[in-house]
Amino acid sequence: MTLREIQTFGILGAGTLGWKIGLQAAISGFEVLMFDISNEQLERSTNFQAQLCKRLVRTGILSEDDSAEALERISITTDQSAFASKVDFVSESVTEELELKRKVWESFSGKWKEHVVLTTNTSYLLPSQMVDVVGDPERFCAFHFHDVFDARVVDVMGHPNTSEKVIAFLIDLGRKLNQIPVHVEHETSGYLFNAMLMAYLGAAGNLLARGKATVEAIDRSWMGNMSTAIGPFGMMDVVGLDTVDHILRVRTDRQSIAFREVITPYVSKGKLGVKSGEGFYSYPKPSYANPEFLL
Numbered sequence: 080m081t082l083r084e085i086q087t088f089g090i091l092g093a094g095t096l097g098w099k100i101g102l103q104a105a106i107s108g109f110e111v112l113m114f115d116i117s118n119e120q121l122e123r124s125t126n127f128q129a130q131l132c133k134r135l136v137r138t139g140i141l142s143e144d145d146s147a148e149a150l151e152r153i154s155i156t157t158d159q160s161a162f163a164s165k166v167d168f169v170s171e172s173v174t175e176e177l178e179l180k181r182k183v184w185e186s187f188s189g190k191w192k193e194h195v196v197l198t199t200n201t202s203y204l205l206p207s208q209m210v211d212v213v214g215d216p217e218r219f220c221a222f223h224f225h226d227v228f229d230a231r232v233v234d235v236m237g238h239p240n241t242s243e244k245v246i247a248f249l250i251d252l253g254r255k256l257n258q259i260p261v262h263v264e265h266e267t268s269g270y271l272f273n274a275m276l277m278a279y280l281g282a283a284g285n286l287l288a289r290g291k292a293t294v295e296a297i298d299r300s301w302m303g304n305m306s307t308a309i310g311p312f313g314m315m316d317v318v319g320l321d322t323v324d325h326i327l328r329v330r331t332d333r334q335s336i337a338f339r340e341v342i343t344p345y346v347s348k349g350k351l352g353v354k355s356g357e358g359f360y361s362y363p364k365p366s367y368a369n370p371e372f373l374l
């Protein structure tokens with residue numbers, strides 16, 4: 080497979096990250112087909128893509144024409160067979176649950192076109208935990224994005240039987256998608272950045288769980304010292320508290336268990352962060368985005 084052979088770039092799971100990867104692929108010139116089990120989610124994602132395009136035009140990153148052309152290149156479907164028979168490349172961003180991801184990959188096994196490169200955007204799972212159900216081991220690899228637009232690193236991490244050609248292909252594709260490719264040579268949970276990030280978010284969660292300070296004070300402490308526009312709890316809202324909860328569920332260390340006790344009550348009330356309009360903060364205007372937050 081070469082980059083030129085990708086006619087249709089497939090997004091499998093069009094939630095928080097799926098729609099962003101799809102939009103960037105369309106901006107990079109690929110036809111994009113997004114598949115999800117939820118038609119409502121696909122429609123929501125299409126709206127998010129149009130809104131983000133407006134921001135990119137407003138900030139001078141994209142011209143009006145390029146934005147309109149990119150949006151025209153994106154189609155949606157809930158038809159699994161139509162998706163599998165059309166796409167030449169797959170980026171999977173289904174919910175971060177091992178059993179669900181395994182079920183989804185298995186349901187597609189043997190249905191893809193020949194030579195299609197198959198990738199997972201998992202944040203903390205390993206490709207070797209899914210490869211047995213994917214069906215094409217040498218063509219399967221983790222290709223993990225962070226935010227796509229605001230954070231542009233893409234991790235390329237194979238399992239022991241991923242072909243070297245696929246790794247090289249994904250590094251090229253990462254650059255074509257306006258990302259900074261980082262090759263992780265041996266499988267490790269959380270790649271490089273997420274492994275560091277989890278320690279940082281975990282420390283924040285632990286301070287809150289032990290009642291040492293409020294969400295706002297912990298965020299203010301980080302933002303004020305590091306000159307960042309967002310602190311750990313604001314960042315968790317962006318990631319999605321349900322996704323953070325899924326990640327913590329499989330961890331058994333004391334810090335993760337205490338951290339999860341903080342997150343789970345939010346998730347059970349449907350407070351998932353930016354995507355649901357409320358998490359640690361309320362959206363679209365979270366208090367930490369107000370300049371007075373640091374006063």
Ligand SMILES: NC(=O)c1ccc[n+]([C@@H]2O[C@H](COP(=O)([O-])OP(=O)(O)OC[C@H]3O[C@@H](n4cnc5c(N)ncnc54)[C@H](O)[C@@H]3O)[C@@H](O)[C@H]2O)c1
Pocket residue numbers: 091092093094095096097114115116117120171172173174175176179183200201202203223224225226317318319322354
């Ligand atoms: N949120 C982030 O900041 C972030 C960053 C990098 C990577 N990721 C990874 O991306 C993946 C998705 O995370 P997200 O935050 O986009 O989650 P999300 O909950 O926003 O989206 C998941 C999507 O998967 C869909 N889905 C569920 N079951 C499906 C099925 N059987 N077939 C097709 N689609 C199905 C859901 O309808 C939903 O649209 C996870 O593996 C996560 O670790 C997330």
